[in-house]
Amino acid sequence: MRFLTLACAAMLPVQWAAAACLDDTRVAALVAGYPHTPISGLPADLSLDDAYCSQQKYVALLRRTMGEPVGYKVGFTGKPTQERFGIPAPATGLLFEPMFIEDGGRVARDFGYRPAIEPDLMVVVKDAGIMTASTELEVAEHLSSVHAFIELPAIQFAVEEKITGPGLVAVNIVATRMVQGPGAPVEATPAFVQAMADLQTVFSDETGTVIQKAPASTLLGNPLRVVLWLVDEFKRRGKTLRAGDRLSLGAVGRLFPLGQDGRTYIYTLDGLPGGAISTSVRVE
DSSP states (O other): OHHHHHHHHHHOOOOOOOOOOHHHHHHHHHHHTTTTSSSOOOOOOOOOHHHHHHHHHHHHHHHHHHHHEEEEEOOOSSSSHHHHHHOOOOOOEEEEGGGOTTTTTTEETTTSSSSSEEEEEEEEEEGGGGGGSHHHHHHTTTTTEEEEEEOOBBOOOOOOOOHHHHHHHHHHGGGGHHHHHHHHEESHHHHHHHHHHHHHEEEEEEOOOEEEEEEEGGTSSSSSHHHHHHHHHHHHOOOOOOTOOOOEEOOOOOEEEEOOOOOEEEEEEEOTTTTTTEEEEEEE
């Protein structure tokens, strides 16, 4: 009977209401329900410090099945997003290899609760010397490549639930599935830094229908500034970026809910010195 009671409880939305770092039992319930169980009842007044404390527990449990992190996600990189979710600055989460789908691969639409898709941008760290960078040009010296990158998050919060920035941070900014396209080399030149600021993106489908056009400058004016913010933030936390770390720099434009119909999404970065680069994913 006790087993039946626990099993039934595990099928219900995860709920609680204590404004502090989430305790181990609560975090374990969140991870057990990832990414399909609706989340409700997270404390509305959860502080950012408590959110990061909760995230640390959350990703420690993810490590048990996903292995060591392969990079970091930066969210809330635009003022409108920060204001919408009540968070004063960008925030970070962790990326794990099992979250990645091969370029041009397929994913089931029901990969999680409230599935969505967003065009993003990724860079890869060349060496730990990036921790000494203080300008966009110095950041470029320590990056190896830039990639078109599509994120497919399961928003996971119950429809009636108010979603807050700290709540998202607590659950690793809902990092779920993602696809990374082929890389273009980063050049440590003023011209490349400007090209990143001027980068234009096109998000479309297999029919040629354009879903969105947006400049990469939505990422703090230049995507390289997001990396600079991350360097400063990690110095403050006593953390270090390492060679090979993949850095997701945030949504370029909007987050889109996934429709019911099968569709191939294509995302292109245009304006890099070597020409346009793309990635795609089929949602079925």
